[in-house]
Amino acid sequence: MSEPVGSPLLRVGVLGARGRMGSQVCRAVDGAEDLDLVAMVDEGEWLFNISDAGAQVVVDFTNPDVVMDNVRWCIDQGISAVVGTSGFDAARIETVREWLKPTEGIGVVIAPNFAIGAVLMMQFAATAAQYFPSMEIIELHHPNKVDAPSGTAVHTASAIAQARRKAALGPMPDATKSSLDGARGARVDEVPVHSVRMAGLVAHQEVLCGTEGETLTIRHDSYDRASFMPGVLLAVRQILGRPGLTIGLDSLLER
Ligand SMILES: NC(=O)C1=CN([C@@H]2O[C@H](COP(=O)(O)OP(=O)(O)OC[C@H]3O[C@@H](n4cnc5c(N)ncnc54)[C@H](OP(=O)(O)O)[C@@H]3O)[C@@H](O)[C@H]2O)C=CC1
Ligand SMILES: O=C(O)C1=N[C@H](C(=O)O)C[C@H](O)C1
Numbered sequence: 001m002s003e004p005v006g007s008p009l010l011r012v013g014v015l016g017a018r019g020r021m022g023s024q025v026c027r028a029v030d031g032a033e034d035l036d037l038v039a040m041v042d043e044g045e046w047l048f049n050i051s052d053a054g055a056q057v058v059v060d061f062t063n064p065d066v067v068m069d070n071v072r073w074c075i076d077q078g079i080s081a082v083v084g085t086s087g088f089d090a091a092r093i094e095t096v097r098e099w100l101k102p103t104e105g106i107g108v109v110i111a112p113n114f115a116i117g118a119v120l121m122m123q124f125a126a127t128a129a130q131y132f133p134s135m136e137i138i139e140l141h142h143p144n145k146v147d148a149p150s151g152t153a154v155h156t157a158s159a160i161a162q163a164r165r166k167a168a169l170g171p172m173p174d175a176t177k178s179s180l181d182g183a184r185g186a187r188v189d190e191v192p193v194h195s196v197r198m199a200g201l202v203a204h205q206e207v208l209c210g211t212e213g214e215t216l217t218i219r220h221d222s223y224d225r226a227s228f229m230p231g232v233l234l235a236v237r238q239i240l241g242r243p244g245l246t247i248g249l250d251s252l253l254e255r
Contacts, residue, residue, distance in 0.1 A: 016041075126162070130166070132209035135209055160189070161190060
């Protein structure tokens with residue numbers, strides 16, 4: 001492709017390039033006129049392919065066991081990283097923040113979910129949490145997902161918990177005496193989270209909000225991984241102007 005004069009293409013490498021997400025990201029980057037897909041790396045391949053190719057930005061969709069090593073490597077190489085891989089709890093986020101402190105100009109975006117609808121669903125859930133004393137999350141995914149609960153559910157639960165603390169709400173009403181472990185789901189920041197893995201699904205989440213005499217259900221469905229691509233490309237395009245750590249797409253979407 002010939003490069004337009006005065007606007008060099010942004011050089012992008014993809015980690016997890018043959019995976020469900022990584023392969024779509026490669027196609028999306030390859031199809032974008034302002035981006036240059038310079039390296040595609042999968043498990044067992046050489047990370048230095050990325051730096052040798054002069055990548056300015058890496059996109060990581062690998063798995064929670066390896067993602068921290070990948071982020072560390074990118075920071076050490078002076079390469080900014082857009083991270084979609086799940087598995088980021090508060091401790092991991094703090095570690096990445098520490099790694100970035102001595103650096104200048106390197107950006108890391110960690111987004112639990114790149115779909116616009118999912119970002120809004122998380123925002124709406126945090127808003128509802130101020131008014132609804134009962135909040136529960138049901139996340140539903142394809143059966144090949146390696147982790148549970150999903151990163152989106154963990155992020156949503158934290159946002160709900162933060163909103164509840166701000167609104168000075170006490171514990172959720174729940175007088176259950178559970179006779180079977182797991183019957184009430186897992187607790188993330190005190191918020192019950194229920195994980196479903198089912199053939200036919202891609203990525204879905206419901207946030208159930210309850211108060212006296214009414215419930216509100218906030219639901220998001222990704223029927224196709226194409227739903228994540230605009231968010232990934234948005235982060236890739238913005239990251240060089242956003243040094244330091246950015247969590248979630250919210251600030252990138254502000255108008
Ligand atoms: N933030 C978001 O919007 C989204 C996040 N995700 C998250 O992205 C991650 C990937 O999901 P998905 O694409 O479905 O998973 P896949 O298993 O399909 O893809 C992961 C890929 O990463 C490769 N890989 C494993 N280790 C390394 C490594 N050290 N270096 C480079 N590549 C490696 C795997 O290779 P191999 O198979 O050979 O092990 C595989 O090709 C998950 O954590 C998922 O939750 C998914 C969708 C959206
Ligand atoms: O593994 C997936 O598929 C997804 N993972 C992310 C998560 O853990 O929240 C985002 C989305 O739900 C799809």
